[in-house]
Amino acid sequence: MNVRTLCLAILSFGDATGYEIRKHSVEGNFSYFVDASFGAIYPALNRLTEDGLVTVRDELQAGKPARRVYSITPEGRRALMDALMQEPGLDSFKSPFLLVAMFASVLPREHVTRAIDCREAALERTLSSLSECLGEVKGCGAGGSEWILRYGIAVHQASLDHLRVNRAELEAVAGSRRVEREAAE
Amino acid sequence: MNVRTLCLAILSFGDATGYEIRKHSVEGNFSYFVDASFGAIYPALNRLTEDGLVTVRDELQAGKPARRVYSITPEGRRALMDALMQEPGLDSFKSPFLLVAMFASVLPREHVTRAIDCREAALERTLSSLSECLGEVKGCGAGGSEWILRYGIAVHQASLDHLRVNRAELEAVAGSRRVEREAAE
DNA sequence: ACGATATATATCGAACCGATATATGACGAA
DNA sequence: TTCGTCATATATCGGTTCGATATATATCGT
Secondary structure (H helix, E strand, O other): OOHHHHHHHHHHOOOEEHHHHHHHHHOOOOOOOOOOOHHHHHHHHHHHHHOOOEEEEEEOOOOOOOEEEEEEOHHHHHHHHHHHOOOOOOOEEEOHHHHHHHOHHHOOHHHHHHHHHHHHHHHHHHHHHHHHHHHHHOOOOOHHHHHHHHHHHHHHHHHHHHHHHHHHHHHHHOOOOHHHHHHHO | OOHHHHHHHHHHOOOEEHHHHHHHHHOOOOOOOOOOOHHHHHHHHHHHHHOOOEEEEEEOOOOOOOEEEEEEOHHHHHHHHHHHOOOOOOOEEEOHHHHHHHOHHHOOHHHHHHHHHHHHHHHHHHHHHHHHHHHHHOOOOOHHHHHHHHHHHHHHHHHHHHHHHHHHHHHHHOOOOHHHHHHHO
């Protein structure tokens, strides 16, 4: 999934600034399955503008920096549809927490516990945010958006449930190789 | 999570070639929560070698290309521990399938159905692979590895279950805006 | 002979990240 | 009053990573 397609997708719902596009990819309906940095969004928007898939207009606003508002063109809509008609590639998932969990036996127990706590909190925040988006989208005929939000809620809830039920086991593993290592040294 | 840390982590379990490191990140215990391309692994290994965190020896083998086998140094082990002692950052998750699902209403039903089928197949493959890894790891005292494999199985199973139970709804959404669009044109 | 697969190494240009910079304003704490 | 934080905004940089490609050797099937 490239950032050009993501920008087109977000703009297909309505005009937006680069900042707002980034915001959509961090909060809102898209947020749990996409991400893109400013460092990628602005160059992508520039390329899309050069290619005629997007137009941009400047808006001055008192008291704030000027806004550059991007709009998708009909050609941009066609390009988005083309991209969506490709066979979707594989999910990408990377988790620093799980790398830490894998090495729990050689890490201090407090560190592992803290990592688990952070993860629980992060999952709770995500679930809260997805539920909020679902509340706004429900009944608006936005079937696809509603479906992916329910999917996200189900998966993150399962993740949180498993973590809570099984955290004690991970904590029991934590530090279990410490004594051995110290004795060997 | 950067590729240097990932290489150190994989090498901490035993010496490996660049090819094998890539293989570990695509199959095996690590596979569902990490990924790295050859384009990233080889430069990372070179930097790790320059920095003294890893050593490399050449092995000739009849009938095959020569192997460059990398080993982690004691300094490399310390660097790995340091990295693991940092607070883990957020998960990264990107899903082209979910982008397609979000736009299901403007996509042909057959395309959406195919995308769902591919996703089911991919989830089944992942579950099968994780279960296999779990069978090999069980009882070996590799507590952290066992824990993350069980976590991965739980989450991917929940994902597959939800997909199977709710695919009909997504299929019902698919193409639902087609008639409207054609009428408007 | 060619393509696919496996074991291996390596690199390239394009894309992306994370950090940083800049601008304006509001608000709260020292 | 100043500073830090937060929010709305734009933009860019150097380093990292990706995806494609190339190379080498061997085996197998069409």
